[in-house]
Amino acid sequence: MAGEKLETVAVVEQPDKPAEIQIGRDFWPFFRKESKPKGNPATAFNLLSGVVVAFSILAIVYRLFAGLGSPVTNLSQLSPLGLWIGFYIMCGVAFAAGGAVVPFIVNVLGVKKYRPFLRVAVLNNLLTSFFCLVVIVLSFGRWWNIPNVFIGNGFGANSVMFIVLWVFLLTIVTAALQFRPAFAEWIGNTTSRKRAATVALGATVFGITLSVLQQTGVGALLTMAKGKIHPLWYSEMLPVLFFVSSIYAGISLLIMVDAISEKVFSYQIDEEYRNSRFDVMMGFAKICGGVMFGFFALSLIVAQFEGDFAFVNSEMGYWWLLEIIGFVAIPGLMFAHGAQKKNMLTIQTAAVIAMVGILMNRYNSVFLAYNWDLPFAERYFPSALEWIVTLAVVFVQIWAFRWIVNRMPVMRKSPQWAEKFDRD
Amino acid sequence: MDRRTFLKIIGTGVAGATTGSLLMPVQSLAGESTKTKEFYGILVDTTRCIGCRRCEQACAEVNGLPVPDISEAANKQVFASPRRTTVTEYTVTNRYETEKGTIFVPQRCMHCNQPGCVASCPVKALEKKRAGHVIWHSNCIGCRLCMVSCPFDMPKFEYGRAVSNIQKCNLCWDRYKQGVLPACVEVCPTQALMAGTRRLVLEEGNRRIAANPGQYVDHIFGEYEVGGASHLYLSAVPFDQIGFRKDLGTIPYPEYSAGYLRAVPFIATLTPLFLLAVNAALKKGIEKSEPKTEEKHSGTGKH
Ligand code: SF4
Numbered sequence: 001m002a003g004e005k006l007e008t009v010a011v012v013e014q015p016d017k018p019a020e021i022q023i024g025r026d027f028w029p030f031f032r033k034e035s036k037p038k039g040n041p042a043t044a045f046n047l048l049s050g051v052v053v054a055f056s057i058l059a060i061v062y063r064l065f066a067g068l069g070s071p072v073t074n075l076s077q078l079s080p081l082g083l084w085i086g087f088y089i090m091c092g093v094a095f096a097a098g099g100a101v102v103p104f105i106v107n108v109l110g111v112k113k114y115r116p117f118l119r120v121a122v123l124n125n126l127l128t129s130f131f132c133l134v135v136i137v138l139s140f141g142r143w144w145n146i147p148n149v150f151i152g153n154g155f156g157a158n159s160v161m162f163i164v165l166w167v168f169l170l171t172i173v174t175a176a177l178q179f180r181p182a183f184a185e186w187i188g189n190t191t192s193r194k195r196a197a198t199v200a201l202g203a204t205v206f207g208i209t210l211s212v213l214q215q216t217g218v219g220a221l222l223t224m225a226k227g228k229i230h231p232l233w234y235s236e237m238l239p240v241l242f243f244v245s246s247i248y249a250g251i252s253l254l255i256m257v258d259a260i261s262e263k264v265f266s267y268q269i270d271e272e273y274r275n276s277r278f279d280v281m282m283g284f285a286k287i288c289g290g291v292m293f294g295f296f297a298l299s300l301i302v303a304q305f306e307g308d309f310a311f312v313n314s315e316m317g318y319w320w321l322l323e324i325i326g327f328v329a330i331p332g333l334m335f336a337h338g339a340q341k342k343n344m345l346t347i348q349t350a351a352v353i354a355m356v357g358i359l360m361n362r363y364n365s366v367f368l369a370y371n372w373d374l375p376f377a378e379r380y381f382p383s384a385l386e387w388i389v390t391l392a393v394v395f396v397q398i399w400a401f402r403w404i405v406n407r408m409p410v411m412r413k414s415p416q417w418a419e420k421f422d423r424d
Numbered sequence: 425m426d427r428r429t430f431l432k433i434i435g436t437g438v439a440g441a442t443t444g445s446l447l448m449p450v451q452s453l454a455g456e457s458t459k460t461k462e463f464y465g466i467l468v469d470t471t472r473c474i475g476c477r478r479c480e481q482a483c484a485e486v487n488g489l490p491v492p493d494i495s496e497a498a499n500k501q502v503f504a505s506p507r508r509t510t511v512t513e514y515t516v517t518n519r520y521e522t523e524k525g526t527i528f529v530p531q532r533c534m535h536c537n538q539p540g541c542v543a544s545c546p547v548k549a550l551e552k553k554r555a556g557h558v559i560w561h562s563n564c565i566g567c568r569l570c571m572v573s574c575p576f577d578m579p580k581f582e583y584g585r586a587v588s589n590i591q592k593c594n595l596c597w598d599r600y601k602q603g604v605l606p607a608c609v610e611v612c613p614t615q616a617l618m619a620g621t622r623r624l625v626l627e628e629g630n631r632r633i634a635a636n637p638g639q640y641v642d643h644i645f646g647e648y649e650v651g652g653a654s655h656l657y658l659s660a661v662p663f664d665q666i667g668f669r670k671d672l673g674t675i676p677y678p679e680y681s682a683g684y685l686r687a688v689p690f691i692a693t694l695t696p697l698f699l700l701a702v703n704a705a706l707k708k709g710i711e712k713s714e715p716k717t718e719e720k721h722s723g724t725g726k727h
């Protein structure tokens with residue numbers, strides 16, 4: 001999507017006076033007015049994604065009547081976690097981690113420099129958690145029973161999945177609270193904006209806690225697959241490994257979002273954002289470099305401790321080495337180098353490699369290393385429809401992100417009237 | 425459970441103390457029959473199994489599944505390669521060629537003492553009965569984590585249906601409640617299957633090993649594997665030759681996720697405390713007060 005003219009708006013009008021839209025009363029007329037596409041909707045990206053999404057909707061309707069079996073998915077009795085649960089959710093959660101890292105830096109540590117990136121990170125976390133729940137509804141075989149988890153029709157409170165599902169729900173609520181200032185500024189509601197500021201620290205702290213639980217939780221989902229996942233990918237430390245790797249995953253995503261926004265949302269990016277951008281990216285690179293070094297060391301220690309080096313000299317072992325060296329150590333060094341030489345391009349390249357590394361790691365954990373000893377014909381490979389629907393969900397998430405960024409002050413500065421409410 | 429039943433009876437027994445004291449023992453006795461303190465179990469003596477597949481047939485009949493053809497011709501084909509249980513076959517008998525000749529092994533859910541499937545279920549749709557049976561309930565959400573967490577890959581999911589269930593052996597729970605033997609045990613012509621409390625069948629297994637030196641390997645599969653299970657297997661050859669994993673260990677599978685689960689309360693309480701402490705120490709975060717001006721604002725803002 002880079003370089004694409006998505007919705008070109010020449011000037012962003014910033015009303016000086018809040019419009020004071022009240023949610024119940026005049027929200028819908030306002031919403032209808034705002035819903036109109038800004039700019040030309042007939043772009044190549046929109047057409048392509050539109051086709052994919054339309055096709056996926058048909059596939060999903062078909063899935064509701066025909067179940068999850070082929071041709072919808074390639075799931076089998078020995079590969080119960082498909083692309084949707086295994087991949088979309090594990091990767092989505094990792095990439096949403098910026099929604100905890102940036103609030104931590106800005107609201108807890110109080111480093112104001114990163115402030116312009118706060119709302120982007122929070123919005124991404126909000127959308128990802130929401131779409132993860134959507135994907136969960138798609139991929140759970142008895143989705144109509146999902147409310148059971150929340151209403152207590154059998155509280156399996158001692159199950160990891162129980163905690164993961166609750167945390168998704170709570171994350172949506174918390175991230176919405178964290179994002180409320182932008183929403184209130186959009187509808188120009190001073191009361192709502194003021195209230196949002198009063199819970200900012202609480203929501204931040206709660207949100208970070210949830211994120212820690214979630215990152216470790218998705219790792220813990222796999223801990224009982226002992227004996228099924230190849231020892232190089234399986235570890236009882238999976239929750240910790242997933243948690244640490246999510247930190248650089250989340251930041252790398254923000255670096256990429258920044259690189260892309262610079263092109264597609266340039267009219268939205270205000271002075272403050274533009275000025276702090278370079279510094280912030282260097283800061284991000286330093287964090288990533290450090291965390292990736294730590295993750296590399298941790299992986300080796302865990303492998304040594306669990307005696308996994310015995311498996312290194314095999315096909316799976318080479319693959320593991322490629323992952324840990326090519327997609328952790330090398331981008332980690334690139335981050336460090338880029339931060340030192342202040343080279344933006346190096347950092348952006350490192351971010352892409354790091355993200356590919358995360359995709360690889362999650363893919364390997366749930367698919368490639370899962371029941372790796374099965375004959376090839378019985379191994380799982382996602383079906384075409386699984387890929388298409390996954391792509392469609394990503395597209396819809398991009399649409400939602402774009403729609404919101406084009407309307408609410410996410411990247412651009414808050415309107416004047418709202419500034420007095422931020423007390424930090 | 426018994427105490428709750430008891431309290432209920434006391435509560436509803438407003439009619440008089442006599443009624444209450446009369447009902448109570450009856451109730452608890454009735455409860456006792458299905459809630460023994462010991463797990464139920466099945467001893468599977470693979471040296472006695474002749475591969476007739478009558479257990480498969482009986483299982484299909486009592487569970488309303490497609491009844492398999494167990495003629496000799498059919499069996500020949502079926503035994504060509506080892507099978508796994510499916511959504512319509514809760515038990516399968518496989519043939520293995522070993523150092524001691526052909527051995528037949530009926531395989532099904534082990535009904536683990538501490539089942540991974542139960543521990544992974546977010547809605548307790550899988551339940552370990554006090555009598556040892558692991559059964560499935562329809563409040564299941566279909567997340568399939570039980571399949572990931574079962575060391576024996578036993579829960580099977582009906583993918584190709586709009587309303588899909590988890591299917592597996594339930595150790596004939598309904599028959600157990602009526603005091604009837606599991607269908608497979610009842611029909612077995614050679615008594616390769618023997619049902620009883622886990623303690624008794626384990627004793628019987630050990631007795632057979634001791635009484636027939638050289639006939640069995642000195643190991644009962646399911647006694648200690650993954651913390652023990654209700655299905656207990658005797659074999660003449662090492663168990664990896666007849667389709668069992670050797671690397672399962674004796675640690676119950678729920679233990680593997682317990683580390684995380686035990687950490688959850690600590691993460692949930694210590695993380696916020698830590699964050700708030702850091703924030704307070706740096707005194708740079710959002711200041712907590714400024715209440716005076718704020719309240720004035722909200723007062724006027726409400727108009
Ligand atoms: S064998 Fe699997 S399905 Fe059966 S009780 Fe054990 S963990 Fe559950």
Ligand code: SF4
Nearest residue numbers: 545564565567568570
């Ligand atoms: S698929 Fe059903 S029975 Fe299995 S863990 Fe999920 S909710 Fe429980």
